Amino acid sequence: MSTRNEAELPFFFGPDQGLFGLFHASAKPARKAVLLCPPLGQDQIRCHRLYRQLAQALAAEGVAVLRFDYYGTGDSAGDSVELDWQRCVADTVVAANELRARAGVDRVLAFGARLGGSVALVAAAQARFAGIVAWDPVLDGRAYVMHLDAMQSALCRDGQRFMVPRDAADAAAQWLGFAISDRFRQQIMALHVERPTVPTLLLDSLSSDAPQPWGSFVADAAAVRCMQPPTPWHDPRRLEVAILSHPLIQAVTQHVQEAA
Amino acid sequence: MQEQAFRFGRARHLVGIAGLPPPVAPEAVGVIVLNAGLVHRIGPFRLHVEMTRRLNACGYPTLRFDLSTIGDSAASGESQTRKQQICADVGDAMKLLGEQAACKRFVLIGLCSGSQCAHMVACSDPSVAGAVFLDGYAYRTLGYHLRYYLPRLLDMKRWLRMLSRRRKAQAGGSEPAFTVAPLPQAVVRADLAGMLDRGLKLCLIYSGGISRYFNHARQFRECFGGIVSRPGVSTRFLKEADHTYILTGDRNRLLDSVERWLFDNFPVTTGGAP
Numbered sequence: 001m002s003t004r005n006e007a008e009l010p011f012f013f014g015p016d017q018g019l020f021g022l023f024h025a026s027a028k029p030a031r032k033a034v035l036l037c038p039p040l041g042q043d044q045i046r047c048h049r050l051y052r053q054l055a056q057a058l059a060a061e062g063v064a065v066l067r068f069d070y071y072g073t074g075d076s077a078g079d080s081v082e083l084d085w086q087r088c089v090a091d092t093v094v095a096a097n098e099l100r101a102r103a104g105v106d107r108v109l110a111f112g113a114r115l116g117g118s119v120a121l122v123a124a125a126q127a128r129f130a131g132i133v134a135w136d137p138v139l140d141g142r143a144y145v146m147h148l149d150a151m152q153s154a155l156c157r158d159g160q161r162f163m164v165p166r167d168a169a170d171a172a173a174q175w176l177g178f179a180i181s182d183r184f185r186q187q188i189m190a191l192h193v194e195r196p197t198v199p200t201l202l203l204d205s206l207s208s209d210a211p212q213p214w215g216s217f218v219a220d221a222a223a224v225r226c227m228q229p230p231t232p233w234h235d236p237r238r239l240e241v242a243i244l245s246h247p248l249i250q251a252v253t254q255h256v257q258e259a260a
Numbered sequence: 261m262q263e264q265a266f267r268f269g270r271a272r273h274l275v276g277i278a279g280l281p282p283p284v285a286p287e288a289v290g291v292i293v294l295n296a297g298l299v300h301r302i303g304p305f306r307l308h309v310e311m312t313r314r315l316n317a318c319g320y321p322t323l324r325f326d327l328s329t330i331g332d333s334a335a336s337g338e339s340q341t342r343k344q345q346i347c348a349d350v351g352d353a354m355k356l357l358g359e360q361a362a363c364k365r366f367v368l369i370g371l372c373s374g375s376q377c378a379h380m381v382a383c384s385d386p387s388v389a390g391a392v393f394l395d396g397y398a399y400r401t402l403g404y405h406l407r408y409y410l411p412r413l414l415d416m417k418r419w420l421r422m423l424s425r426r427r428k429a430q431a432g433g434s435e436p437a438f439t440v441a442p443l444p445q446a447v448v449r450a451d452l453a454g455m456l457d458r459g460l461k462l463c464l465i466y467s468g469g470i471s472r473y474f475n476h477a478r479q480f481r482e483c484f485g486g487i488v489s490r491p492g493v494s495t496r497f498l499k500e501a502d503h504t505y506i507l508t509g510d511r512n513r514l515l516d517s518v519e520r521w522l523f524d525n526f527p528v529t530t531g532g533a534p
Contacts (some may be wrong), residue, residue, distance in 0.1 A: 005272050006267070006275050010275050013264055049300075052331075075301070079310075080310075162468060163471045164498070166507065178306070
C-alpha cells in the first residue's frame with residue numbers, strides 16, 4: 001500500500017513555490033506524460049475525484065501525470081478573487097515544464113474539462129503540448145458568462161438552499177461560490193478559442209438539446225467524439241455533486257495510449 | 261508564509277497541507293480541519309483554504325487534510341471500522357502537526373460529516389483541546405415543529421408553494437442519498453457533557469441551510485439542555501447562511517466567528533504563538 005501511495009507525490013512548485021501539484025509516477029518507465037488542466041470554479045471541485053481516477057488509470061498504463069491547481073485555486077497560493085486567465089495559461093506552461101522535468105520525458109499531452117480544456121488549447125503552443133483532449137471546452141466566453149450570471153442570479157432565490165431569499169447584492173461579483181474580479185469576468189467574456197494547432201480530440205457530452213459550437217472549431221469530424229449520458233454541468237440541483245464518468249476515463253486513456 | 265504539502269500517516273496514505281506560521285511555541289494549539297462530506301481538503305468553495313490561511317495569519321499552525329479514501333488520500337489497508345479509521349487518521353494528523361509546529365494540543369474543525377468526525381475524536385482523544393462543530397448534530401424539537409408548522413398553517417400561499425415544492429422534490433427524488441445515521445440525542449448530550457468535563461472548549465455554529473431540522477438559535481438549548489450554558493460552550497445560529505456558505509459575505513461572517521472564538525479560548529500569546 002505504501003509503495004503505491006509513494007507514487008503519488010504532493011508538492012509545491014513554480015514561482016515562489018506557489019503552485020500545488022500532485023505527481024503520479026508511472027508504473028513503468030514513462031515514454032509520454034499527461035498534464036491534467038483543471039476546470040475553474042465549482043467545476044474544479046466537482047471534477048477532483050474524476051481527475052484523480054484518470055491520473056491513476058493513466059499512471060497504471062505507463063504514463064506519468066501531473067495534476068495541479070492554478071494560482072488562486074485549490075491548494076495553490078492566492079485568493080480566489082485573484083484568479084486571472086493569463087496567469088492560468090502561464091501556470092499551465094510552468095506545470096508542463098515541471099512535468100517534463102519530473103517524468104524525464106519531453107512529450108507531454110494535455111487533458112482539460114470545460115475551462116480547463118480551454119486553457120490547454122490556448123496554452124498549447126507555449127506549453128509545447130503534443131496533443132490535447134478537451135472535454136466540453138468553453139469556446140464562447142460570452143455565452144458562458146451569461147450562463148454563469150443566470151445561475152448566480154437564480155441562486156439567491158433558491159428556497160432549498162436559503163431559509164429566506166437573498167438580495168442580489170449578497171451574490172454580486174461571485175460565480176457559484178467564488179469571488180471574481182471584474183478583470184477576470186472581462187477576460188472570460190472576451191475568450192474565443194481558436195482552432196487548435198496540435199492534434200486534438202474533443203469529447204462532447206453537452207446536452208443534445210443545446211446547440212453544439214464545435215462546427216468551425218474542428219475541421220475533422222473524427223476529432224469529435226460524442227459521449228453519453230450528457231454531463232450535468234449546468235444543473236443547479238447538482239451544483240455540489242461530484243462529476244464522475246468511467247466512459248470518459250476509458251476514452252482518454254485509450255486515446256493517450258494510441259497517440260503517436 | 262509558505263504552506264507545505266505532506267504525504268503522511270501510518271501507511272503514508274494521507275495527503276494534507278500544513279500552514280506553519282513562525283514562531284511556534286510548545287504550548288501552541290494546532291488547528292486541524294476535517295473533510296466536509298466528500299469534498300477534498302480545500303472545502304466547499306475553498307472554505308478550508310480561506311479558513312486555514314486566516315488562522316495562520318493570526319499565528320495558529322493548521323493542517324487541512326483528506327481522511328482515508330477521501331480526496332487525495334488512499335485507504336490505509338487496515339481492517340478497521342470507519343470510526344477506528346477516522347480516529348487513527350486524525351491521530352496521524354495531530355502527530356504530523358505536532359512534529360512540524362511543536363504543538364501538543366489541538367482544535368478540530370468540521371462541517372457536516374466533518375463535524376461528526378470531530379465529535380467522534382473529541383470524545384476520546386486527550387490531545388483535543390477544543391472543537392468547532394459546523395452544522396453538527398441537531399434534532400427536531402417541539403419548538404422546531406411549532407416554528408415550522410404554525411406560520412404555514414396560517415398562510416395559504418405557503419401551502420400552495422409547499423405542495424408545489426413537494427411535487428418537484430418527488431419528481432426529482434430518484435437521486436441516491438448517502439447519509440450517516442445520527443447518534444441518538446441522549447448520547448450526543450452525554451458526549452458533549454463529557455467533553456466539557458474534560459475541559460474542552462466547544463463552539464457550535466449552525467446555518468440556515470439545515471432548516472429541515474434546525475431553525476432557531478433557541479434550538480441549541482432545546483436539543484442539548486443546560487449544557488449550552490456552561491462556560492466552555494459557545495453557540496451561534498447563522499440563519500441567513502446556507503449549509504456550505506456559498507456566498508462570500510456569509511463565508512466571511514463564519515470565518516470571523518471561528519477566529520474570534522479561537523482568540524477568546526486559545527489566545528495568541530507573545531511571539532505570535534497561541
